[in-house]
Amino acid sequence: MVPNLRRWDFDVVADIFNRRDRNLILQIPFGSRIVEDGWYWLPNSKGQYTVRSCYKMLENLPSPPNSSVWRNLWQLPVPAKVKNFLWRAMANVVPTADNLVQRRVEVHPLCPICNVSTETIYHVLLECPFAKSCWLASVVGFIGNCVNVGEWLETLFTRCSKDDCSLAAMICWGIWLNRNNRVWRNINGRVSTLLNLAGQHLFQWQQVRKNPYFSHSLVANDHGSVCWKRPRDGWFKCNVDATISRHRGTISFGAVIRSSQGDLLQLKVLPFLVHLQLVRQRESACEKLSVGSCIFQFVQLLLRWIAYKCLMLYMTVLLILMVLVL
Numbered sequence: 001m002v003p004n005l006r007r008w009d010f011d012v013v014a015d016i017f018n019r020r021d022r023n024l025i026l027q028i029p030f031g032s033r034i035v036e037d038g039w040y041w042l043p044n045s046k047g048q049y050t051v052r053s054c055y056k057m058l059e060n061l062p063s064p065p066n067s068s069v070w071r072n073l074w075q076l077p078v079p080a081k082v083k084n085f086l087w088r089a090m091a092n093v094v095p096t097a098d099n100l101v102q103r104r105v106e107v108h109p110l111c112p113i114c115n116v117s118t119e120t121i122y123h124v125l126l127e128c129p130f131a132k133s134c135w136l137a138s139v140v141g142f143i144g145n146c147v148n149v150g151e152w153l154e155t156l157f158t159r160c161s162k163d164d165c166s167l168a169a170m171i172c173w174g175i176w177l178n179r180n181n182r183v184w185r186n187i188n189g190r191v192s193t194l195l196n197l198a199g200q201h202l203f204q205w206q207q208v209r210k211n212p213y214f215s216h217s218l219v220a221n222d223h224g225s226v227c228w229k230r231p232r233d234g235w236f237k238c239n240v241d242a243t244i245s246r247h248r249g250t251i252s253f254g255a256v257i258r259s260s261q262g263d264l265l266q267l268k269v270l271p272f273l274v275h276l277q278l279v280r281q282r283e284s285a286c287e288k289l290s291v292g293s294c295i296f297q298f299v300q301l302l303l304r305w306i307a308y309k310c311l312m313l314y315m316t317v318l319l320i321l322m323v324l325v326l
Helices: 010-014 020-027 051-060 068-075 080-090 097-102 119-126 128-138 149-159 162-184 191-208 277-285 291-325
Strands: 237-243 252-258 266-272
Touching: 010 020, 010 252, 051 068, 068 080, 068 149, 080 162, 119 149, 119 162, 128 191, 149 162, 162 191, 191 237, 191 252, 252 291
Parallel strands: none
Antiparallel strands: 237 252, 252 266
């Protein structure tokens, strides 16, 4: 808004906001009266701040969770994004329909899963029939009769073990992802799939945290795997590998560059389509030959293809190393 001119500053609005918000802002009319802005205290009918009105307002606010809930939450052995989501759920700053409506966003206020109740974060994670089915089918069980997510977490930490609390956190994350898939991709999830993925992701994450790098204890003496060993100080190590998918007809190559401290610096994965038509032509030409000759020529063709792609990957890795060194 241009000072003392009672009109919008079009250049400033255009630089800050996108097209949708810019059009909405420019449609806001100005009042007919020129009145100077002032402070107004909403809990008081006269707009004046009083200790009594502030005390009444604080009495009506929901009680915050105690410090033990926060401590137990941050100590859960789950991914950081899951703990951050639960923290935002406790603070009620998740973009659910009720919060969006309060911020003048035109969205449908009902839950996109059940289309019955207003969508709040407590409803999404606990009260929705889909969420209830998830909790009843899990080992955690359903914990109801809570006011908000903070009280539910406090009860969860009191009743359940640390492993069950970790699984409950992953289930909450899965329920929220299922809600987003319903809103943005119109995909309805299944309870069994959600619970299986929650347990699987938790187990895989915890195993990776326990073994950040390959250890010799995980590799048998007669196994062909190579354990990662740190390079000399100041050096980088690049590990490459390749795999062949006969079902998809692809060959994939991967490269990982890590420092002497084990920090991940760069990675790259390159899938390539195998020319199966050429391979089939060579196979048909070998039908008249013996089985041994046919297998030998097929393997020879495949090895040539892999060698060519490995060379291309090697050149790519060299370029990456040159960029990192420079």
